[in-house]
Amino acid sequence: MVVLQGFSFRTHNISIYPKKLSYPSNFSNWVSITTPHNRTQIKAGHFCSTHNEISDFFDHLLRQCTTIQQSKQTHTQIVLTEAYRSAFLAARLVSVYARFGLLDDARKVFETTPIECNSNLLLWNSILRANVTHGEYDECLRVYLRLRKHGFGADGFTFPLVVKACAMMGDSDICRNVHTHVLQMGFEHHVHVANELVGMYGKLGRMDDARRLFDRMTVRSLISWNTIVSGFSLNYDCDGALEMFQQMEAEGLEPNSVTWTALLSSHARCRKNEKALRLYGVMRKRGVGSTAEALAVVISVCAELGVCDEGEVFHGYVIKGGFGNYSFVKNSLICMYGKNGAIEDAKNLFSEMSSKNIVSLNALISSYAEFGLCDEAYAIFSQLEKSDGYPMVRPNVISWSAVISGFASKGRGEESLELFRRMQLTEVMANSVTISCVLSVCGELSALRLGREIHGHVIRAIMDSNILVGNGLINMYTKCGSLKEGDLVFTKIDGRDSISWNSMIAGYGMHGLGENALNTFEKMIKDGYTPDEVTFVAVLSACSHAGLVVQGRKLFDLMVREFKIEPRMEHYACMVDLLGRAGLLQEASDTVKNMPMEPNACVWGALLNSCRMYKNTDVAEETASHIFSLGSETFGSYMLLSDIYAATGRWEDSARVRISAKTKGLRKIPGQSWIEVKKKVYMFTAGNALQTEMEEVYRMLQDLHLQMEIENHVPGTSIGLQDVDEEYAF
DSSP states (O other), X not given: OEEETTOOOEETTEEEEOSSEEEOTTOOSEEEEEOSSOEEEEEHHHHOSSHHHHHHHHHHHHHXXXXXXXXXXXXXXXXXXXXXGOHXXXXXXXXXXXXXXXXXXXXHHHXXXXXXXXXXXXXXXXXXXXXXXXXXXXXXXXXXXXXXXXXXXXOXXXXXXXXXXXXXXXXXXXXXXXXXXXXXXXXXXXXXXXXXXXXXXXXXXXXXXXXXXXXXXXXXXXXXXXXXXXXXXXXXXXXXXXXXXXXXXXXXXXXXXXXHHHHHHHHHHTTOHXXXXXXXXXXXXXXXXOOHHXXXXXXXXHHHHTOHHHHHHHHHHHHHHTXXXXXXXXXXXXXXXXXXXXHHHHHHHHHHOSSOOHHHHHHHHHHHHHTTOHHHXXXXXXXXXXXXXXXXXXXXXXXXXXXXXXXXXXXOXXXXXXXXXXXXXXXXXXXXXXXXXXXXXXXXXXXXXXXXXXXXXXXXXXXXXXXXXXXXXXXXXXXXXXXXXXXXXXXXXXXXXXXXXXXXXXXXXXXXXXXXXXXXHHHHHHTTOOOOHHHHHHHHHHHHHHTOHHHHHHHHHHHHHTSOOOOOHHHHHHHHHHXXXXXXXXXXXXXXXXXXXXXXXXXXXXXXXXHHHHTOHHHHHHHHHHHHHTTOOOHHHHHHHHHHHHHTTOHHHHHHHHHHHXXXXXXXXXXXXXXXXXXXXXXXXXXXXXXGGGHHHHHHHHHHHHHHXXXXXXXXXXXXXXXXXXXXXX
16 A cells, blocks of 8 residues: 655645545545535546556646645655656656756656666656756756757757756857757747757847847747847847837737837847937837836936836836736836935935845845945945845855946045955956946056056956957056057947047047047948037037147137037036137137127136236136136136245235135145055155155156256246145145
8 A cells, every 4th residue: 555645735726636546556536626616536446447547647737736745755655666767757857856956866767767767758848948047057958958869859948948948058169059950850940949959049149140030930929030130139249239129019019018028128238318218108009018128127217317206106106016926026116216315215215125135135235326325335235245144145246346436436445446446356257337337446546566567457357358358458548648558448349339439539539649639530430339418528628728729710610610529517617728828818718708698717717827828817817707607616726826926026925815715615636646656656745744665766857857947948836845744834
C-alpha cells in the first residue's frame, strides 16, 4: 500500500479529497473532485488503466500543487509507480520545480530522466524555459548545444527561448550562429521565432538587421510591431520608433498600450521631453488606458523638465489607477519630487514603501545629491555600505555614481575622487556615467595624471567607444591644457555628437587658440552637424579670447540669420567681452543698451572688465552702478572699480570703494592653485600663512618676476610675499 500524506489543497475552489489519499499500485481508490458547479467521484483504477491515463492523472495533480511539499510528494509517487518514464510527466515536473524557483531540482529531473525520453522536444524545451526564466542564459545555451550534439531537431518553441538567451548574453557571434540554425531548419518565417530575432538584433544595437528581418516577415503580429518599436526606443532612435508606429497605423493595426509606452520611452531617452508629454496626451485622447509603465515614463519626463505641477497631476493618475504599489512607479515619483526640490515629498514616498530595494534607495540618494544635499545623500549611502537598516542590500554602481556626482557638483572634487578610489577597492565596476563624472572632476582640478590613469582604465574596460566617456576625455584633456591628446581622442570618436564638437571648440577657445576653434567650427558644419546655442557660446568666447572681432561679428550674424538661433544672455556677454577687449567700449556699451532683455551681472561685468583694461572711468562708474542696482554685489565688481580708480590716480576713490566692500561684509574667495610633484599635490591659497616647504616656491616666484621684468613682461602689480598677505587682509 502506498500512502500520499497530507494531500489536501485548494486552488480556484477545486478540492481534492480525501485528506489522506491511499491506494494500491492499481489505483483502486476513489478521488472526489469538487468544483463550484458539481461534485464528481471518479474511481482512480477505472481511468488509470493505461500508461497515458496514469500520466494524465499525475499531470492533473502536479498542476494543482500549490506548495513545494505537495510537488515533491507527487514526484515521489511518480517515481514509485515508474510513471517517471514518461517524458511528458518529466517535462511537467521540470516546469513545476522551476515555478517554485527550485532550478537545481528541475535540472536533476532532466538529467535523471530515462534515455528513451531524450528524443522528446517537450522535455528539452521545459529545461530551456526554466533556465531562461531564471536568467541562466549561459546554461540555456549549453543545453541547446547538447540538444544539437545529440542530433535532435528544434521546433517553434525551442528557438524563441534560445534566441532570447542569445540576446541577453549579448554575444554577436553566438547570435549569428543561432540565426544560421534558424535558417537551416526553415523557421525564418515562424512568427514567434522571427519576433525574437528582431528583438535580439535590437538588443545588440543592430537595428538595420532588425529592420530587414521585420520587413521580410510574411506574417506580423501585434508583438512583432511592438518589438520593432521597442528596438528603436532601446537604441535612442525616436524617429525610427515614430516611423514604425505610423506605418503600423497605416497598415490598419491599432497600437496598444505597449506600443505607446515604447514610443513614449523612445522620446524620453532622446530627451525630447516636451514631445513625450504631447504624445501621452494624444494617447489619452484616443482612449488608450494608462499603464504603470507609461506613467513611470512621463513622470520621469516631468523630473527632467522640472515641471513638478504636471508631475503631481500624473501622481494623481497613479493613485486613481491603483498603480501606487508598483515599485518602479514609486521610484519615478521619488526622483521627480527629489529633482524638483520637494525633498520631504520624496522622503514620505520612500517611507511609505513596504519593501525598499536598491532602486528605491538609489532614487532617494540621487534626489538628495542632485538637489545639492550631498552630505545627506552620503549618510544614506553609508547606511547601505554598513547594511544598517537595509539588510541584504549593498551599494551598486548607481549608488556610487550618485554620491560621486553629488560631491562633484558642489565643488568638492577631492572628496569625489576619494569616493571613486573607494569604489575601485570594493571592486564595483564603474560605468560610463561614473567615468564621465570623475573625468569632469579631473578637468576642474587639472589632475592630468589621474585623468590619464582613468583613460587607461577606459581602454582596458573597452569603454573608449562610449560617446559619454569620449566627451569626458576631451573635456578633461582640454581643461588640463593637453590639447593634442584631446584632439586625438576627438579624432578617434566614430559617432561624434554636438557635445564632442562643442567641447573641442571650447577647449581651443579657453587657451586662446581662436583660429583652431574657428577651423573646428567650420569642419563641424562641413561634416553635416548643426551648431546649437552652446556651440555659438563656445566659438564666440574663442573669438573674444583671441581678439578676432571681425570673425566674431560674422558668427553672431550667422547664428541669427542662417541658423535662426535667438541670442541669449550668454551670447550677448560674449559679444560685449569681444568688443570690450578690443577697445571698442562705445560699441560694447551700445550693445548692452540695445539688448532685447535686461542685462544681467555677467554682461555688465564683461563691460566693467573692459573698462579696467582701458582705464575708462566714465563708462566704468555707470556700469558699476548698474551692477550694484541689480542687487548682485560681489567683491569682484568692487575690486574692478577700485583698480580702475587706482590706475587713473584716483586713490581716494579707490580706497572708498574698498572700504565700502569691507563695510558690507564682502570678502573675496581666496584664489587657489596647486601643483603635483611626485604624486603629491601641493595647494596654495592666497592669504594663508607660509608653510616652510612653500618658502622655496615663493622664492622661485620672485625670481620669475625678476626675469619677467628683464624681458619687459611686467605685470600690473608686483609679486611678493607681503603683497599676497595685504591683498586679502580684509
